[in-house]
Every structure is written in C-alpha cells, then in structure tokens.
Ligand code: ADP
C-alpha cells in the first residue's frame with residue numbers, strides 16, 4: 001500500500017521527490033540531532049492524488065493524515081484544539097524543487113476562541129496568544145479563502161495609527177483582542193462563513209489550500225520561467241509551532257552559512273526580535289544583521305554558528321537556514337542548499353575544494369553552467385564611475401552593474417522590455433506577483449526589505465543586479481516617481497545600479513567587459529580536465545573572436561558569410577550582382593566582392609594559427625539583400641543604368657512566400673555557382689596569403705548549407721575543389737582544406753550515409769533542423785510554444801533546448817550513418833543549442849566531437865561539457 005504520510009523522524013534528505021525539499025531536510029535535520037519541532041509530511045504523491053480526485057482529499061487520505069496527527073499529538077503531549085493546552089501547528093508547502101515564496105504557509109493553526117485562552121494561560125503570555133490568533137485569521141483568510149491581505153493590513157494600520165504606534169510590537173493585549181474581533185468580521189464578510197472554530201477542519205482546509213496553491217498563477221509562472229515541470233506536485237508539512245514572538249528573549253531569522261552574493265565565508269543573514277517568521281521573509285520590518293546577534297544573544301549566536309558548521313559539514317554545501325528562538329531556545333525550521341549568484345557559486349565551489357569538503361569533480365558539478373554568464377556581465381567602467389553622480393546607497397543584495405529607465409510596476413517593465421528598453425524596477429518592496437517584470441528588468445531597487453527580502457532572493461537567482469533596503473528612498477508608486485532627500489526621479493529617467501557596492505547613480509554609466517580570472521579560471525581549468533567535447537565558437541567578426549579565444553574557444557565552428565555581404569561599403573555590389581543580366585558586369589562585381597571577403601577572412605583567420613575554422617558559404621534568400629523602398633531602387637537603377645520599372649519588377653520577382661524554405665543555402669550554389677566559387681577563392685587566397693606573409697597555418701573547412709540531396713553536395717564539392725586546388729597549386733602551397741555540410745534538413749539526416757561519401761565533416765544546424773522537423777517556424781513559433789509549455793505538451797521550447805526525442809533521434813541517425821560510410825567524419829553542432837547545457841549533455845552522449853556556440857557562452861559550454869562527461 002502506498003504510504004502518503006511520514007513523520008519527520010522517518011524520512012531523510014534523499015526523499016525530496018516524495019517529501020519535497022523542505023520535508024526531506026526537516027527529516028534529515030531531525031536525524032542528525034538538530035532541534036527541529038516535530039511534525040509530519042504529506043507526500044507529493046498525495047498531491048497528485050488530490051488532483052486526480054478533482055481537487056479533493058478523499059477519506060482514506062484524510063484517515064492517514066489524522067492517524068499521523070494523533071502520533072504527533074502523543075509525542076508532543078498536547079492535542080490539537082485542546083481548550084487547556086492546545087497543540088498549535090504550521091502547515092507549510094514544500095515542493096521537490098524549492099520555489100521561494102511562491103506557495104503558501106499558515107502558522108498558528110489550532111487557535112480558536114476557546115483554545116486561545118488555554119494557550120494564553122499555558123504560556124503565561126496573553127499578548128503572544130492573541131498576536132498569534134490574529135495572524136492565523138489573516139493567513140488562513142488569505143491562503144484558504146483568498147481574502148486580500150490588504151484588508152487585514154488596513155485594520156492593523158488603522159489601530160496603530162489611532163494609537164500613534166510605529167511598530168506592531170507596541171500593540172497592547174486589548175488592541176490585539178480588538179484586531180482579532182475585527183479580523184473575524186472581515187473574514188465573515190469576505191468568505192461568507194465564520195472563521196472555522198473546529199481545529200481539525202482548519203487543518204484539512206489548510207492542507208487542501210496548500211495543494212491547490214501548486215496551481216496558482218504565480219507558481220505556474222515561476223515554474224515556466226525556471227523550467228520546473230508542472231507535474232511534480234507539492235508536499236505539505238504539518239509541524240508543531242514554536243514562537244519567536246514570545247517576548248524579547250525570542251526571535252526569528254534566516255541566514256546563509258556563507259555570503260550568497262559573493263561566496264565569502266561567515267554567517268550572513270538577518271533576524272528580528274519578538275517576531276514570527278513571516279515578518280522577516282515578507283520584508284515588512286527591516287531586520288537586523290545577524291552579526292548584531294552577537295551582542296543581543298551571544299550564546300545563541302555561537303550555537304547558531306555551530307549548527308551552521310554542522311550543516312555545512314553534513315550537506316557539504318552552503319545552506320540557507322530558517323530558525324526561531326523561543327524564550328532562549330533555538331529551533332531549526334528549514335535548511336536547503338542556498339541559492340547563490342554565479343560568482344558566489346564559483347567561489348564557494350573552489351573554496352570548498354581548498355577546505356577539503358569536496359573534490360574537483362564535485363566542484364565542477366556544483367556550478368550551474370548558465371550562472372557563469374553572470375560573472376561575465378559587464379562592470380561599470382571605473383573612469384565613468386568616478387564622474388557619475390551618486391544618489392544614495394542601499395544594501396548590495398545582488399551583484400552586477402545595470403543601468404536603465406525607471407519603472408514602478410511589473411507590467412510597465414514588461415512593456416518597456418518589449419520596446420527593447422533597459423528597465424529598472426523600483427518598488428517600496430517587491431512581491432511574488434511582480435515575477436514577470438522581475439524576469440524582464442535589468443535590476444531592482446527597493447526601499448524596504450533586507451538581504452533576504454523577496455527582491456534580493458529573486459535577483460540572485462535570476463542573476464540580476466539588486467539594491468534593497470535603501471532607506472533614503474521614498475517611493476511613490478502611484479505618482480510614478482521616487483525621491484531621495486527631496487530630489488525627484490520620474491518614470492523613464494535613467495539610473496545606474498552597482499549591485500556590488502549598493503550605490504545608486506544618476507543617469508547611464510558605461511560598462512566594461514569582464515575577464516576570466518581567479519576562481520572562475522581555476523574552476524574552468526578543472527572542467528577542461530574532465531570534458532571530452534571540444535568547445536568551438538560561432539563568430540564572424542575579429543573583435544568577437546578575440547573575446548571567444550580569451551574565453552577558451554578552440555576553433556571556429558561557424559563563420560557566417562552573410563554578414564560580410566551586408567556591410568555598407570559592399571551591399572550595393574551584392575545588389576548589382578543579384579540583379580544584373582550581364583555576365584561581364586556580374587564578373588566585375590564578383591571581383592569587387594572577392595576583395596572584400598578576402599580581407600575579412602584574412603583579418604579573422606590571422607588569430608587562428610594552428611586551428612580549425614569552418615566557413616559556411618552563403619545561406620540567405622537573395623531577396624533579403626535587395627532594396628525595398630522605391631527611393632533605393634531608383635538610386636540603384638541609376639547606378640546600374642537600368643530602367644526603374646524593369647528593376648522593380650525583378651526585385652519583386654525574387655520575393656518568396658516562404659523564404660525560410662526557399663531559394664537559399666546550397667540551392668543558391670546550384671543555380672548561381674559563381675557566388676560560391678568567388679567565396680572559395682576568397683577563403684583559400686586569404687589562407688595562402690597568411691601562410692606566406694605571417695607564417696600562419698590553419699585548416700579551413702568549407703561548409704555547404706542546407707544540403708538534403710546527395711547530388712547537391714557532390715556537385716558543389718566538385719566546384720569547390722576545382723577552385724581551391726587551382727589556387728593551391730598555383731601558389732605552390734601545402735594547404736589542407738576540407739569540405740563538409742550542415743545537417744539541417746531532416747532528409748539529410750536520413751541520407752547521411754550517402755551524403756558522408758562527399759563530406760569530410762558534418763555540423764548540425766539545429767535551428768533549421770528543429771524548424772523543419774517540427775514544421776514550426778522558428779521566427780513565429782513563440783506565440784503557440786508558450787501555450788504548449790503551459791499545457792505540458794512540450795516541456796520546453798525545442799528552440800531553447802534540443803528535442804532529444806525527435807530532433808535528437810535524427811541527429812543520432814545521422815551520426816551513425818555518416819560514420820558508417822566515412823569513419824573519419826568529424827561532427828559538431830553550430831546551432832543555438834550548442835550553448836545550452838542540456839543540449840550539450842545530449843551532444844556528448846551521441847558522440848559529437850565539438851559544440852560551437854556564441855563567444856559569451858564558451859565558458860558555459862566548457863563547464864556543461866565537463867558535467868556531461870562526469
Ligand atoms: P516558505 O517556503 O515560503 O519559506 P515556510 O514554510 O518556510 O514558507 O514558512 C515561512 C516561515 O514561517 C518560516 O520561515 C518560519 O519562520 C515560519 N514557520 C513555519 N513553520 C513554523 C513553525 N513550526 N514554528 C514557527 N515558525 C514557523
């Protein structure tokens with residue numbers, strides 16, 4: 001029989017799928033003897049069952065929950081709903097993959113009009129009792145009955161205002177009783193029922209609400225953004241309560257065992273005296289730094305330090321911990337591997353190897369490859385920074401330099417990003433509803449909230465710059481402006497955030513590019529020891545190439561030649577070449593273009609001594625080079641000495657309905673062989689000149705795009721070798737070159753054995769291959785693909801990560817067939833997927849020789865390739 005409920009003492013950290021991350025780690029902490037308030041976990045399987053039964057907890061499941069509750073009651077010597085000394089519970093969501101703040105938690109469950117009195121007596125603290133009761137009504141109202149929290153907040157603010165209080169802690173017992181009464185009224189008005197007095201009913205309703213919260217909008221959005229499957233479900237933890245709001249010897253806090261922004265060693269976090277957990281996380285009161293605890297509770301501080309070390313030793317990783325101190329006794333409420341910035345991840349991984357916690361392999365596995373991109377983010381240019389006007393300073397919550405226009409709502413940020421603007425989200429504080437805007441903003445700035453506030457946590461996770469708790473900032477969201485010491489900044493004004501220092505500047509500060517040094521260099525060098533795949537890069541400009549080589553690229557996997565045709569100085573020749581009917585004119589123009597291309601190749605290749613370079617011959621529908629406006633056609637007609645109407649007619653006759661499936665790639669090579677011949681001449685001449693002038697040798701590899709038929713490659717190859725061999729012979733060179741093809745048409749994959757007879761190499765063009773395998777237009781598919789992902793038809797867009805099942809099957813076939821007829825065939829990938837860690841994993845598996853990606857992704861690919869090989 002499937003078991004749906006576990007006691008904390010029965011589980012362990014490896015049961016995350018079943019118990020959720022929170023539940024599994026509460027069990028693990030219990031097991032290693034840390035002070036965890038006892039509780040039970042209802043499994044993710046129960047959540048699935050809940051959805052199968054039409055969002056209902058069936059009687060069998062309810063029975064199992066109640067049996068386990070009774071065991072818990074026995075252990076605690078208290079009963080839920082008891083009038084004298086009630087057991088109080090928290091009901092906490094906990095998915096297998098942590099989704100901070102996305103789902104719901106209810107505290108103090110079990111209080112009602114009677115038990116609150118008993119509780120008050122039992123703890124001899126009427127204040128805490130009523131404070132806890134009002135929190136329960138609010139949280140229960142919010143989570144279970146969907147009553148907006150503001151309605152409750154308004155009452156609280158009202159009572160605070162009329163008494164002249166600043167802080168919640170100033171509320172008297174009578175005030176709190178009044179709050180409770182008014183909360184109950186609001187509850188009834190909005191929910192249509194009285195606040196439930198039956199504690200078991202409270203509990204079951206809360207469990208249902210947590211299960212339901214798995215499918216609330218913000219949780220779904222969060223999963224979409226983070227690529228978390230919607231099928232996992234959440235577990236529910238029911239835990240006995242401890243109270244950080246028992247007075248000044250009580251507190252609640254959160255901490256990281258190391259700095260999650262930089263990775264620096266030492267406790268890093270915040271706490272609040274006389275408060276309950278939600279107060280810290282919600283960023284409602286700005287908490288104190290954990291270091292200050294050394295003065296307030298010196299013993300507890302040392303105890304927490306010990307616990308932190310024990311947790312790190314046990315988990316061998318940096319932990320993110322929640323704790324509560326109840327009347328001087330420490331309780332652990334949560335631990336998990338802490339989310340961290342890319343920089344922190346790298347530093348912690350390398351430090352932990354040096355501290356002997358983990359080995360190099362583990363360190364390489366520890367760092368999420370894409371997070372390395374954050375370390376390559378630009379920083380502010382020092383000189384520019386000196387000149388900039390500083391507005392104020394807040395907490396450096398997440399590093400990175402960012403500039404952008406100020407916006408005050410998530411919607412406005414999204415709209416601005418769609419217009420192509422850099423947007424900075426400025427808020428008093430952010431909340432989970434802002435998640436869309438936060439994913440699109442370059443950085444966040446908040447007036448309230450600490451280092452573990454919502455804004456800070458999300459920023460570090462998304463790798464965005466964030467400055468939080470900026471107390472001088474007065475934000476007026478309604479009026480769309482903020483002010484600092486009387487100076488106002490409006491929507492659309494530029495500001496710059498330095499997430500490394502917490503400084504905020506006026507205007508736009510220029511940034512400079514990053515380098516690979518220090519711990520990142522160490523880690524990537526370790527990665528190189530483990531990986532099998534080579535990492536090449538897609539470039540066609542010398543400047544990008546320098547970058548890629550600095551980042552560790554070993555070859556060029558794709559040099560596109562289209563861009564070389566587009567330059568302002570040459571586009572007119574390209575147009576003339578396409579539009580002329582006169583062979584002589586065409587030859588003249590091609591000679592011009594030859595000079596341009598040769599120079600481009602020369603300048604690119606001179607950095608590639610001893611390396612391999614794949615150059616793709618022209619692959620673009622011709623009409624894309626042609627003028628659109630009459631004005632431009634007219635200018636061209638004058639230049640070419642041609643009749644305007646005739647030229648216009650010719651231009652429009654080259655238009656295609658379906659250009660992506662049109663007259664491009666090797667089809668051009670078949671119909672207009674002179675273009676490819678010119679390109680080959682430019683490539684081979686550039687290399688032979690480099691050999692002579694700079695004593696550079698490299699192996700050019702000429703790649704024919706869009707082949708689907710054996711005859712295409714056979715015929716073009718003949719053309720290519722004819723031109724190339726003639727130059728090589730004439731120049732008396734020893735140059736070795738190769739001719740190969742892209743595999744990007746499904747038919748090419750299926751016919752790979754035939755095609756390989758004429759190819760020295762294959763390179764998967766997975767953008768086109770994906771487009772043609774699915775029949776999804778890669779330029780327009782986003783609209784429906786988003787919905788497909790939401791409906792779980794696809795786990796992720798196949799343009800982001802290779803569809804290993806379908807497109808991958810074609811790739812696998814092509815690799816096997818190709819090597820059957822040509823065992824020397826070398827194979828790589830040059831589609832966008834070459835920089836996607838999951839796709840790299842797949843490329844490793846099917847035996848490719850290299851992946852080629854954009855320069856910025858080279859470090860990411862080095863790490864991902866190592867992880868694939870380990
Ligand atoms: P989240 O996943 O959003 O962090 P949690 O389930 O961790 O939600 O609960 C939020 C906060 O509620 C915790 O940080 C903790 O401070 C408080 N809390 C939860 N359970 C208990 C408990 N049993 N006793 C005291 N406080 C609790």
Ligand code: MG
Pocket residue numbers: 322334
């Ligand atoms: Mg938590």
Ligand code: MG
Pocket residue numbers: 705744765767768
């Ligand atoms: Mg292509």
